[in-house]
Amino acid sequence: MTILEFQARFGTEEGCREYLFCSRWPEGFLCPACGGRDAGAETRRHLWICTGCGRQTSITAGTVMHKTRLPLRTWFWAAYLVSTFHPGISAKQLQRQLGIGCHETAWAMLHKFRAAMVAPERELLKREVEIDEFFLGGYEEGLKGGRQHGKKTLVGAAIEVRGRGSGRLRLQVLPDSQASTLEAFTKRTTAPGAIVHTDGLFSYSGLPKLGYDHRPRKVASVGADEQLLPRVHRAISNLKAWMHGTHRRVSPEHMSVYLDEFVFRHNRRGTPMAGFQTLLGLGLAHDPLTYREIIDRAA
Numbered sequence: 001m002t003i004l005e006f007q008a009r010f011g012t013e014e015g016c017r018e019y020l021f022c023s024r025w026p027e028g029f030l031c032p033a034c035g036g037r038d039a040g041a042e043t044r045r046h047l048w049i050c051t052g053c054g055r056q057t058s059i060t061a062g063t064v065m066h067k068t069r070l071p072l073r074t075w076f077w078a079a080y081l082v083s084t085f086h087p088g089i090s091a092k093q094l095q096r097q098l099g100i101g102c103h104e105t106a107w108a109m110l111h112k113f114r115a116a117m118v119a120p121e122r123e124l125l126k127r128e129v130e131i132d133e134f135f136l137g138g139y140e141e142g143l144k145g146g147r148q149h150g151k152k153t154l155v156g157a158a159i160e161v162r163g164r165g166s167g168r169l170r171l172q173v174l175p176d177s178q179a180s181t182l183e184a185f186t187k188r189t190t191a192p193g194a195i196v197h198t199d200g201l202f203s204y205s206g207l208p209k210l211g212y213d214h215r216p217r218k219v220a221s222v223g224a225d226e227q228l229l230p231r232v233h234r235a236i237s238n239l240k241a242w243m244h245g246t247h248r249r250v251s252p253e254h255m256s257v258y259l260d261e262f263v264f265r266h267n268r269r270g271t272p273m274a275g276f277q278t279l280l281g282l283g284l285a286h287d288p289l290t291y292r293e294i295i296d297r298a299a
């Protein structure tokens with residue numbers, strides 16, 4: 001969706017409310033208490049009140065906007081910026097772009113969005129996967145101005161092979177590169193039976209026993225113009241550029257949060273609007289609604 005389309009649809013509180021209504025009740029209002037289909041609206045508190053039994057239902061319940069004092073518009077625009085703006089947006093930028101009064105509010109919004117980025121990434125990778133581990137960080141800005149060598153964090157990466165391209169990505173902070181750690185990472189990310197490409201590191205040699213079709217590749221066996229594990233390395237170099245560009249001062253304790261954000265962006269790079277819905281906490285039960293569908297249903 002372009003910024004103009006977004007403005008046309010979500011430029012008013014009414015437009016945002018309509019979208020929430022359609023996400024919750026795609027077939028029209030349905031009272032959770034009595035099954036009644038008629039309701040009156042109390043728009044200030046985002047409530048729908050059943051005509052039959054009087055039960056109040058909030059259209060923001062279960063979303064990041066529940067009990068918010070901010071206009072819905074602000075939330076919708078924040079989620080739009082966070083899900084479509086590359087390489088990402090800081091709390092300060094969000095505050096400035098949306099005219100949010102205090103920095104803490106913008107920070108809290110980003111924090112809620114980041115929490116929503118973790119949840120949907122549980123499904124195991126399938127069929128054919130590249131797995132590798134690498135060090136990240138070590139370029140934190142020092143107090144004295146110049147770059148200091150911060151502590152590096154070991155990260156495991158697993159990515160699906162989709163033809164010549166890549167599918168879904170998983171990243172995780174690892175304590176070490178021992179066999180038990182890398183085997184646990186593989187089990188947590190990749191479905192048994194999958195073809196797993198790794199380098200020749202001995203720690204991966206137990207994968208066949210765990211039911212994987214393990215295909216380790218040695219550097220010497222790869223042609224000069226052919227990269228070892230090209231998809232995972234492309235993802236790693238994108239991650240490094242992103243971390244370096246937007247999140248210079250990530251300490252090792254907070255690394256996981258940023259890895260989750262990167263994975264979220266990577267896995268939705270073709271469908272930013274699906275990311276938008278996930279951030280707001282909407283539409284998890286069905287496919288994203290198109291503008292047309294919402295207009296048709298509201299009519």
Ligand SMILES: [Zn+2]
Nearest residue numbers: 031034050053
């Ligand atoms: Zn009712």
